[in-house]
Amino acid sequence: MPGRRIRRLRRSELPIDTTELARYLIGKTLVRELDGARMTGRIVETEAYVIGDAAGHAFRGRTQRNEVLFWERGHAYVYFIYGVHYMLNVSSETPGIGAGVLLRALEPFEGIELMQRNRGTTALRELARGPGRLAYALRVDPSLNGVDLCAAGPLWLGAEMHPVGRIGKSTRIGLTLEAHRVLRFYERGNVFVSGSKRLNQ
DNA sequence: AGTGCGATTGACT
DNA sequence: GTCAATCGCACTA
Numbered sequence: 001m002p003g004r005r006i007r008r009l010r011r012s013e014l015p016i017d018t019t020e021l022a023r024y025l026i027g028k029t030l031v032r033e034l035d036g037a038r039m040t041g042r043i044v045e046t047e048a049y050v051i052g053d054a055a056g057h058a059f060r061g062r063t064q065r066n067e068v069l070f071w072e073r074g075h076a077y078v079y080f081i082y083g084v085h086y087m088l089n090v091s092s093e094t095p096g097i098g099a100g101v102l103l104r105a106l107e108p109f110e111g112i113e114l115m116q117r118n119r120g121t122t123a124l125r126e127l128a129r130g131p132g133r134l135a136y137a138l139r140v141d142p143s144l145n146g147v148d149l150c151a152a153g154p155l156w157l158g159a160e161m162h163p164v165g166r167i168g169k170s171t172r173i174g175l176t177l178e179a180h181r182v183l184r185f186y187e188r189g190n191v192f193v194s195g196s197k198r199l200n201q
Numbered sequence: 202a203g204t205g206c207g208a209t210t211g212a213c214t
Numbered sequence: 215g216t217c218a219a220t221c222g223c224a225c226t227a
Contacts (some may be wrong), residue, residue: 047208055208065223083220085209102208167211174208204226214216 004079004110006031006040006158011150018099021073022048022187025090027164030106031156032138039114039138041106041128042161047172048183049089051099055178058098059197068146069098076155077134078145085132088140090149090157097105104131104173104184106138107192109161130194164188170199 006029010150015021025043032039057066057079068077069091077089077100089100106128108115115137128134135141140155149157168188171179175196185189186193186200193200 049208057208060224063223079208080222081207082209083207083222087208089208104208130209171207176207202227205224207221207223211220212217212219 004161006161008130008152008155009074009150010161011072014073014150016073016094018050018101019048019183021090021092022046022101022183023167025053025101025103025157026167026185026187027160027162029109029158029161030138031158032111032140033154034114035150037111037114039111040109040158041115041134041138042109042192043103043105044107045105045184045186045193045195047102047104047124047185048092049100049102050183051093051097051138053099053178053181053183055172055175055181056099058100062098066098069100071146074148074157075145076140076144076149078140078142080142081132086135086140086142088133088135088138088182102131103134105129105186105192105194106134107190108137115126125191129185129192170195173199180189 058069075091093099128137166188
């Protein structure tokens with residue numbers, strides 16, 4: 001299958017700050033390896049869940065569920081929401097500090113047929129537009145919770161494959177707590193970004 | 202032990 | 215635009 005070489009990001013390259021990391025990840029590549037096949041996409045939308053953020057899962061302290069948010073930056077935190085969907089986050093601070101970046105949308109790059117099969121649709125725009133859809137497209141599930149995204153394995157982060165456009169920001173989507181905070185980042189004008197037109201200006 | 206509700210999505214009026 | 219789906223977590227008692 002498509003064997004285009006993608007340089008894996010080193011942990012030392014990841015900013016040690018949740019908001020900085022959320023911005024940094026726009027345009028980077030997410031690589032999913034599964035059964036000898038590979039799916040990749042450009043990260044085009046993220047949200048930061050920062051230190052002391054009441055909307056973040058780490059806010060009430062370390063538990064079995066949110067454990068990975070307290071790991072060194074660059075680990076996958078996968079959780080289940082609404083009894084229906086999985087969401088993929090990247091831990092984002094130093095060990096012992098709980099915070100993360102939610103990956104909200106990808107621009108599909110390689111392995112598109114496989115993503116289409118996983119999603120049960122051929123509509124390219126809809127494959128990974130939104131955090132739940134992203135997880136379905138790449139078959140992200142709790143077995144990937146805790147995976148080191150800076151190491152070879154089933155899921156990792158790669159350098160950008162294409163130039164990155166202007167980065168926009170807005171309030172985060174779907175929150176009641178801390179709803180005013182401007183912690184969502186996205187590539188402007190990219191049709192694979194979720195959210196309303198208002199939020200994407 | 203019981204309860205309320207969520208970092209969403211897809212189907213439907 | 216509205217709404218149900220469906221489960222585990224965290225909080226109350």
